[in-house]
Amino acid sequence: MLSWLTLHFLPIKSEFYKDSDFNRLEPGDLNISVYTFHDRNRNGIFDVGDLSMAGIQVELKKSDGMIVNSVSNKNGYANFKMALGSSNYRAINKDGELYVFKVLEPPNWQITSKNRRQEIIFLRKIGSPGGLVADEAPNWVGLAPNLTIKGQIRTKEINFPKDISLEVINPSGTKKNIKIGKDGKFIIGAKQGIWKLFFKSKSLKWQKTKLVNIKHAPVELMNIRIGENPSQIIGKEVIENFDWIKHSDLEKIPQGHLGLKWNYLLAMNNKISRGPGYTNVLNSGHGIGYSSSGHPVVIESFKGKTFDFIGGYFTVAWGKANGEKLKIEAFRKDQIVLSEEIELSHLGPKWLELDIRNIDRLVLSTEHYWQFATDDLHFRIPITKER
Numbered sequence: 001m002l003s004w005l006t007l008h009f010l011p012i013k014s015e016f017y018k019d020s021d022f023n024r025l026e027p028g029d030l031n032i033s034v035y036t037f038h039d040r041n042r043n044g045i046f047d048v049g050d051l052s053m054a055g056i057q058v059e060l061k062k063s064d065g066m067i068v069n070s071v072s073n074k075n076g077y078a079n080f081k082m083a084l085g086s087s088n089y090r091a092i093n094k095d096g097e098l099y100v101f102k103v104l105e106p107p108n109w110q111i112t113s114k115n116r117r118q119e120i121i122f123l124r125k126i127g128s129p130g131g132l133v134a135d136e137a138p139n140w141v142g143l144a145p146n147l148t149i150k151g152q153i154r155t156k157e158i159n160f161p162k163d164i165s166l167e168v169i170n171p172s173g174t175k176k177n178i179k180i181g182k183d184g185k186f187i188i189g190a191k192q193g194i195w196k197l198f199f200k201s202k203s204l205k206w207q208k209t210k211l212v213n214i215k216h217a218p219v220e221l222m223n224i225r226i227g228e229n230p231s232q233i234i235g236k237e238v239i240e241n242f243d244w245i246k247h248s249d250l251e252k253i254p255q256g257h258l259g260l261k262w263n264y265l266l267a268m269n270n271k272i273s274r275g276p277g278y279t280n281v282l283n284s285g286h287g288i289g290y291s292s293s294g295h296p297v298v299i300e301s302f303k304g305k306t307f308d309f310i311g312g313y314f315t316v317a318w319g320k321a322n323g324e325k326l327k328i329e330a331f332r333k334d335q336i337v338l339s340e341e342i343e344l345s346h347l348g349p350k351w352l353e354l355d356i357r358n359i360d361r362l363v364l365s366t367e368h369y370w371q372f373a374t375d376d377l378h379f380r381i382p383i384t385k386e387r
Contacts, residue, residue, distance in 0.1 A: 020127075022126065022127025028083065028129055028130065029081050029082060029083030029086060029088075029091065029129075029130050030081075030082055030083075030129045030130045031077075031079040031080065031081065031082070032079075032080055032082045032092065032134060032137065032138065033077040033078060033079045033080070033138065034058045034070075034072075034077070034078045034080075034101050034103065034118075034138045034140075034141060035052075035072075035076050035077055035078075035138075035140040035141070036052070036053045036056040036058070036072040036076050036077075036078065036103065036140070036141050036142075036143060037050045037051060037052055037053050037076055037140060037141075037142055037143070038050060038051050038052075038053045038142075038143060038144065038216065038280065038348060039112040039113070039142030039143060039144045040144070040215070040216035041192075041216075042112055042144045042192065042216075043112070044112040044113045044114060044142055045113070045142070046113075046140045046142060050142070051280075051282060052072075052074070052075050052076030052279065053072060053076055053143060053279075053280060053347070053348075054071075054072055054073060054074045054075075054076065054276035054279040054280055055071060055072060055276030055277075055279075055280065055319050055346055055347055056071065056072040056078065056103060056104070056106070056143065056347075057069060057070075057071055057078075057103075057104040057106075058070050058071070058072065058078035058101060058102070058103050058104065059101070059102045059103075059104055060080050060092075060099060060100070060101055060102075061099070061100040061102070062092075062097070062099060063094070063097040063098055063099070066089070066090075068080065068090045074271065074273065074274065074276070074278075074279045080092060082122070082130040082132050083130050083131065083132070084124060084130060084131025084132045085131065092122055092132065093132075094122070095122060095123055095124035095131075095132055096121065096122075096123065096124075097121065097122060098119055098120070098121050099119075099120050099121070099122060100117060100118070100119050100120075101117070101118045101120065101138050102116060102117045102118075103116050103141045103143075105143070106143075106347050108145060108146045109143050109144065109145050109146065109347065109348075110143065110144060110145075110146065111141060111142065111143055112142040112143065112144050113139075113140065113141050113142040115139055115141055116141070118138050118139065120134050120135065120136060120137075120138060121134070121135045122134055122135070123135055144216070145216075145217065145218055145347075145348050146189075146218070147189075147190040147191060147192065147214055147217075147218055148187055148188060148189060148190055148218045148219070149187070149188040149190050149195065149197075149212055149214070149218075149219045149221060150185075150186070150187045150188075150218070150219070150220050150221065151185070151186055151220065151221030151222065151224055152183065152184045152185045152186070152222075152224070153166075153180065153184035153185075153186070153199065153224050153225075153226060154184060154224065154225045154226065155184065155225070155226040155227070156225075156226075156227070160182060160183070160184055161201050161203055161204055161226065163201055163202055163203050164180055164184075164199070164200070164201045164226070165177065165180075165198075165199070165200050165201075166178040166180055166186055166197065166198070166199055166200075167197075167198045167200075168188060168195055168196065168197050168198070169195070169196040169198075170190075170191065170193070170195055171191065171192070171193025171194055171195065171214075172193075190214050190218075190219070191214065192214050192215060192216075193213075193214060194211060194212070194213050194214075195211070195212045195213075195214060196209070196210075196211055196212075197209065197210040197211075197212060197221075199224065201226060204226060204227055206226055206227050208224065208229075210224075212353065215351070217313060217348060217349045217350055217351045218350055218351070219350070219351045219353055220342050220350050220351070220352050220353065221353050222328065222338070222340045222342075222352065222353065222354045222356075223338055223340075223354045223355060223356050230355065230357050231357045231358050233308070233357070233380060234380075234382055234383075235307065235308055235379075235380030235381045235382045235383060236380060236381055236382075236383050237310070237378060237379070237380050238258055238378075238379050238380070238381055239376055239377065239378055239379075240258060240289070240312075240376070240377040240379065241283075241284050241285055241287060241375065241376050242267040242268070242285070242287030242288055242289050242375065243284070243285035243286060243287040244267070244287070245267045245268065245269060245286075245287045249268060249269040249272040250266060250267070250268050250269075250272070251266070251267045251268075252266060252267075253265055253266070253267055253289075258379065258381060259301075259302070259305075259307075259381045260299055260300065260301060260302075260307060260379070260381070261298075261299070261300040261301070261302065262297075262298075262299055263297065263298040263299075263300075264291060264292045264293075264295050264296060264297045264298065265289050265290070265291060265292070265297040265299070265364075265374075266289065266290055266291075266292045267287055267288075267289055268287065268288055268289070268290060269286055269287060270282045270286060270287070270288045271286065273288075273317070275317035275318040275319070275346070275371070275373075276317075276318070276319055276346045276347070277315035277316050277317040277318060277319075277344075277345075277346035277347075277371075277372075277373045278290065278315075278317050278373045280315055280346065280347055280348050280349065281313055281314070281315040281349045281373040281374060281375050282375055283313050283349065283375040283376045284375065284376055287375075288373055288374065288375045289373070289374045289375065289377070290317060290371050290372065290373045290374065291364065291365075291366065291371050291372050292371075293369075293371075294366060294369035294370050294371045294372075295365075295369065296363055296364065296365035297363070297364040297365070298361065298362070298363050299361070299362045299364075300360060300361045300362075301359075301360045301361075305360070305382060306332070306358045306359060306360050306382065307359065307360070307379055307380060307381050307382070308355070308356065308357040308358065308359070308379060308380035309330065309354055309355075309356050309359065309362050309377075309378075309379055310353070310354065310355050310378035310379065310380065311351060311352045311353040311354050311355070311377075311378055312351075312352060312374050312375070312376055312377035312378060313349035313350070313351055313352075313374060313375045313376055314326060314342075314344055314349055314350055314352055314372055314373070314374050315344055315345060315346055315347075315348065315349050315350075315372065315373045315374075316344035316345065316346050316366070316370055316371070316372055316373070317346065317370065317371040317372065317373045318346060318370060318371070319346045321346070321368065321370035322344075322345055322346050322347075323343050323344070323345070324343070324344050324366050324367060324368060324370045324372070325341045325342065325343055325344070325366065325367040326341065326342055326343075326344050326352075326364065326365070326366055326372055327339070327340070327341045327363075327364070327365045327366070327367065328340050328341070328342075328352070328354065328362075328363075328364060329362070329363040329364075329365075330354075330356045330359045330361070330362055330363075331359060331360060331361040331362075331363070332358060332359050332360060333360065337356070337359065338354070338356050338359075340354075341367075344366075344372060349375070357380075
């Protein structure tokens with residue numbers, strides 16, 4: 001005779017919990033994806049330190065020649081529907097067919113993983129979610145920007161001095177003279193590591209040395225002015241990385257943060273954003289900054305104090321605004337001491353290096369009021385003497 005305890009634990013038959021009959025299970029659809037990432041160390045492998053890359057176009061070519069396009073999302077995935085026998089002509093829907101995935105390389109970027117094109121056969125699999133499986137699933141694809149050091153030498157003179165020279169020493173110790181345009185512009189094809197730049201004019205008795213650390217982003221050098229020597233460094237370097245954001249995913253920067261006043265720059269967890277530039281600007285941690293409603297950002301010191309702005313990483317937030325111009329203006333006692341512009345990309349950041357010193361106001365704005373995104377802003381803040 002069964003005890004009450006035994007009866008209590010006998011399995012109860014239920015339609016809701018019965019095992020599936022995989023031979024009769026009707027296929028639905030699911031995504032199969034190509035994962036794209038920013039290969040920050042440029043080794044062709046998705047490894048520690050690499051980050052998802054949004055806004056990358058991926059093309060799928062079907063056996064009948066039809067082309068289907070997808071764009072990588074903020075998690076790095078370009079998704080394609082897979083459903084056996086589906087009437088959706090855009091889907092992967094036939095077994096035994098060859099499908100070709102191809103990542104479309106953006107201008108000034110290169111695919112480091114050497115798998116721009118991947119040929120994959122899909123096979124019928126009864127009982128699987130989509131009725132199809134890949135004989136070998138698509139692999140991740142790494143991208144990295146062409147690294148350059150760009151800049152423009154400025155002069156107050158009407159005619160640009162003819163004897164201006166620029167010598168560089170690359171990270172391997174090789175020296176090279178760089179051609180400078182009549183407008184003072186120059187561009188250096190670069191690789192990762194520390195570069196030494198030597199600007200010189202004998203006629204003006206002027207020279208300037210710059211150390212540039214090339215990491216994973218191209219560099220725009222600003223504030224190179226003939227005849228001007230920078231003032232003494234008197235502050236402590238601080239980095240605004242926005243990673244203090246914890247209480248919510250979007251926060252206003254309070255007055256006094258880092259000893260400065262802030263207006264129209266917001267801190268955000270980059271994973272809540274939709275625009276690819278918000279994803280791709282991330283350099284460290286999880287927080288980024290952006291211009292609220294695309295309006296000009298103003299960063300100021302308190303009365304009687306000054307600060308230095310060294311530089312930071314910048315993108316434009318949205319793909320449709322690719323090429324938007326960022327304007328950087330620096331002031332000292334209401335007098336403008338620097339005004340320069342650069343074009344921004346939504347695909348990856350540029351490092352803007354200014355090292356503008358002893359200013360009391362910095363204005364960052366975009367020409368058409370599209371939001372810019374930024375990370376790891378470097379400042380020097382004067383050290384307050386304790387009494």
